[in-house]
Structure formats: structure tokens, C-alpha cells
Amino acid sequence: MSELKRTPLYATHVALGGRMVEFGGWEMPVQYAGILEEHHAVRTAAGLFDVDHMGQFEVTGADALPYLQHLLTANIAALALNEAGYALMCYADGTVVDDTFVYHLPRKKTGEAHYMVVVNAGNRAKDWAWMKAHVAGFRVNLRDISDHLYMLAFQGPQAEQILQKLESFDLSKIKYHFARAFKIGKQSGLIARTGYTGEDGFEMFIPVDSGKHVWDAILEAGKAAGAQPIGLGARDSLRFEAKMPLYGHEIDAHTTPIEAGLTWACDLDKMFIGRDCILKRKLEGVTKKLVGFEMIEPGVARKDYTVAQAGNPIGVVTTGMFAPTFKKNLGLAFVAPEFAKLGTEFDVIIRGKPVKARTVKTPFYANRAKMK
Secondary structure (H helix, E strand, O other), X not given: OOOOEOOOOHHHHHHOXXXXXXXXXXXXXXXXXXXXXXXXXXXXXXXXXXXXXXXXXXXXXXXXXXXXXXXXOOOHXXXXXXXXXEEEXXXXXXXXXXXXXXXXXXXXXXXXXXXXXXXXXXXXXXXXXXXXXXXXXXXXXXXXXXXXXXXXXXXXOOHHHHHHOOOOOOHHHOOOOEEEEEEEOOEEEEEEOOOOOOOOEEEEEEEHHHHHHHHHHHHHHHOOOOXXXXXXXXXXXXXXHOOOOOEOOOEOOXXXXXXXXXXXXXXXXXXXXXXXXXXXXXXXXXXXXXEEEEEOOOOOOOOOOEEEEOOEEEEEEEEEEEEOOOOEEEEEEEEOHHHOOOOOEEEEEEOOEEEEEEEEOOOOOOOXXXXX
């Protein structure tokens, strides 16, 4: 087994009491004070995440836009300057290579178009190989800048107010899914109103040697408001409540965006890798649908647990857990389409025993006050 990678803030996480675990080839903090406390801190105040394990790829050149149009499901041409958008990379059969966030950034000094593609940590090497394999015929330059940038996320209803103590420009002017340059002390970088929690908040890209300075400054500024460092455990429960997909769970190389409920992220009026197969699936119908459910009887559903009705398997759980915001055991599962209707009851097989559950509306949690 290869040695786990560590972000430059590893020692800081340990000093803060972070319990370190393996994730996507990295040694990352799963929790500090505890998953429940950290989850509620993000929902009620603000939380700071080290997400430097994620990958960032720079795309420039005369054909940067047509290349990304070919590679990604969303209409990248529709992104305004400094706007970010969610998009998927798909295989030729329409299944998912990875999900990404794409930033349309100001042109380089050379006048070349400039984009940044942010990818999942565990998929970084695979995504990089996939992107490089499809540059033929395009005047495009790719650069893996992951090791040059430090990526932090600061999420929660008080995130803007806390960060405003450290920044002179009006953060309220940054619209949802838009970015701009920022400066904390002498450290400059890119700040975007994006995130993976269902809350308002920001993601920051800064020079790697400035990561600790910015991390410490944010926690100090947010101390009185209850801001906390947040581990992977609460990151998962937060994204789950907001029904934000996680690769290897709701999306993978066996699932198309149609089945995962991500049709909105696919512009089927343009050509891209996998487009025809995705369109075929949309027109002919799917064999599975992603649904949310709540446990009626005591029990926690976990990934890969079988979903059954009348003793017959009808699907499989993708994510399941105790949802701290609702104090309920909730889950997401792929089921046969005829069982996807709201209110449908079925069993989740937990340690060999059928435990009753019922489909409910998703996302479980939605807070769009600032996300406009």
C-alpha cells in the first residue's frame, strides 16, 4: 500500500485534536470536537474545512472553451467571466468519470482564455489522465496546479460576516457561484461563493505557503461567533442532507447523470463525450432512480445495503446515516423506477433483517436564502 499523502496543515489538524483517517489516498481529519457538534456549527454559525486534497487543473489556450464543451456535460459557454458552474465528465457510455466545478477566470496576460477545473481528491490522477487523453485536435494547454494552490472552504450562515472582518471589499457583492480576487493580510488568492454543505459560504484558492496563515486568521476572526474547524465526517453529513452527490456513492462509472437526478447539469443541445448515450437513456427511460427515504423503524441504513419489497430486492442504498439537522435516520438509494414515488414503503435489509423505510422529498435540507 502506498504512503498516504498529507496536506501542509496536517500538524495543525493534529494540534487541534483532529482524528486523522485515510480518504482518497490522503490522511485527513474526520473530526475534531465531534461530528454532531461540527455539523451543527456549520448549520448555525460557520465551519472551516481543509479541502486541499482536491485537485485543480488549469485550462488555457485558443481552444480552451471548445475543449471544455467537448469534455463536460454543462454549457461552459454560458459561464460569465468569474462565474463557476457544476459539470460532469462522462465516459462514452454516459456514465460518470467525475463531477467537477469549472471557473471561468480572467484571461491570461497572453490573451488566452482561462479556466480552472476542480475535481475530487480520489479521482485526481484518473481525471488528469482522462483530460489529457482528449486534447487531440484542440489548441489547449493543461496544467495541474493542485500542488501550487491551497484550497479552503468556509461555510455557514455567519461565514460572510466573519470573513468580512478580514477583507475590505463587500463580500455581499459576490453572487452565488461567482468568484473574485481577495486578500487576507499580504496573502492574495481567489474567493468563490461556492461550497458543498447546503449553506451559504465560500471556497478559497490561495498560494500553498499561505494556507496556514489564512486558516489561523479565519478561525481567530470567527472564535466569538462559534466558528470551528470541520472534519470529513460532518462534511459528509452536511452534503448528504443537501443531496449533493459524492463520487462512489450517488455517481460512478456505472451510473449516468439521468439516473442520479443530475439531468439539469447536462446540456443535451450540445455535443460532448457521452451525450448520445445520456440522451438515449433520457428518451427510453432508466432502470433505476435515486430517491430519498426515512427509516420508519429504528435502524441506520448504510452504503450498499439492499432495498427490498415483499422480500424481493428492488435497489441499493448509496448513502445512509443519522441526519443531525432532523434527528432522523435518512438515506439515499437507487431503486427500480416503479418504486420511486413519494410515500412508497420498502425494507432496508440491515444485518439480515428487513427494517421499514419510506420515500420522502429531497433534498432533505435546502437553504437558498443567499444562493441566488
